[in-house]
Amino acid sequence: MRGRLAASALLALLTASPETALSQSLQDKLVQCAACHGEDGRSKDPNIPHIGGQPKLAVMYQLFFYREGRRKNPEMNLVAKGLSDAELDAIAEYVAKLPPPPLVGGEIDAVRYRRGAELAQKRLCASCHNPDYSGREQMPRLAGQHEAYTVKALQDYRAGIRIGTQAAMAEAVRGLSDADFADLAYFLARVRP
């Protein structure tokens, strides 16, 4: 038994490479992610986004913005601080493979849903975020997201606190009210293909 342990420890030492070292620290990081965002990328706190099924580039960008202090959130700035480019890439790769969050079920308020759908149509959200709002490249998945989180994101874009990788979101939200944001978030959390 002891001999086997020693042997495997030795083996681990012998095979230690930058990659295995990364996956060690990566495991630690992923545990940190899961603490708030859930094991499967589904968060229970409506202010903390579901991250499962997000496009890889979208995750990479948000981690990058947090790392650089360009997007502010005390917890996320702390977690992302000191992430290497390789870790950024690896975490995004992992998160993108988690299952997407389920759509919000239950009875649907048809009036609110329609208001949100019409706003999404007018603002052409699906053009970038896909007709099913699954997201692509740097543009995040919106379907099934917590409403409180979506509303906060839209408010931050409207206020210029968040900018993103292009001017597109600043343009998309221009002139919309908090009530509009609430309707959009309601629709996106439940969007039916």
Next chain:
Amino acid sequence: MRNLKMGGLAAASVLAASLFIAGGPFAQEKKEEEPFWAKGRPKEGPGAKMAPVAAPPIPTAADKLPKLTAPPGFKVEVYQPGILDARAIRRGDKGTIFVSSLFVAGKVYAVTEKGGKREVKTILSGLELPSGIEFRNGSLYVATPKKIMRYDKIEDNLDKAPDPVTIYDKLPGDIPHGWKFLRFGPDGKLYVPVGTPCNLCEERDTHALIFRINADGSGMEVVARGVRNTVGFDFHPKTKQLWFTDNQRDWLSEDFPLDELNVVKSPGKDHFGYPYCHSGTMADPEFGWGKSCDDYVKPAALLGPHSAPLGMTFYTGKSFPAKYRGAIFIARHGPWNRTKKFADVSVAYLDADSKVTSVEPFLTGWVKDNQYLGRPVDLLVMPDGALLVSDDHSGALYRVSYGR
């Protein structure tokens, strides 16, 4: 150009959504105008799905950078990899290469050389869209969409940049097309663009223009109007006239409008057509009624559909063959608003009367399988006559030299 966009909601999903909630209490269709930033966008098909192109927020590794090609006799090398979001490039008196960035990095870098080894330092960070930079008399000028700052004696203080002096803070501050390109003119004034804050909207007095100010920020005067969004200009070495690239409106079609190269001949009087006339030939389908393209200054050359011409520089070096002297190098960043992508550094040849005789590709190899490997942004003629080219997509500087 990197710019505003949003495409069409696939009709199917809206239709499905409407069916799903069919029977909702109020089925009235409120007629609302299409958002101004999406004017002309197709409702379906490949055109409706176009979105801005974003590179990963990680510079491309040196061995993965695109293999660029220049005409025979030229040599292309990677000058410096690992500069995330590298946009404008300027050279200090002591040889420092300053590199700005835009949405992604929010930084200004300095590339220095010591004993044949190059080093990249981040000298400013946490800035909002600090793309506009210029160097003069020992000072670095940095422009965000809101203000223009001056960092004195910067080359002696690369490890800790001095506190800036704000020389101008009356910029509109828009994020769409609010980012800057700066250059001092032969008149000693600083030239500054103010892009239109949308894809296509009626011009206001405050936007779609180029203005100039004295080096201390005083004496603002408008130089040109009807300029949708210029992200590159330079002064003709002999005539001293201002030449600039201008990014035309999005959508309309795959092959139109064609972006422009323009010359200001009557500062303060010239209007270049936006939003009424595009590419000097087509009145806008919405804003162009009752307008004539003949009432606006015609482009000096057309630079390709949605090609996003950014930095441009007259070739004032001596080491390239004679035909390049006095020609203009132009970085075509490449379209997002077109299904078929392309990008290059082009060269515009001028005759003795400063008329453009032709525009030809010069530095190619930026696109593979319709995907960008790199995208050129700005150009700088080095004292030895070599041309430096920045690439914000892969985060690198390249050097193009001739001979040996």
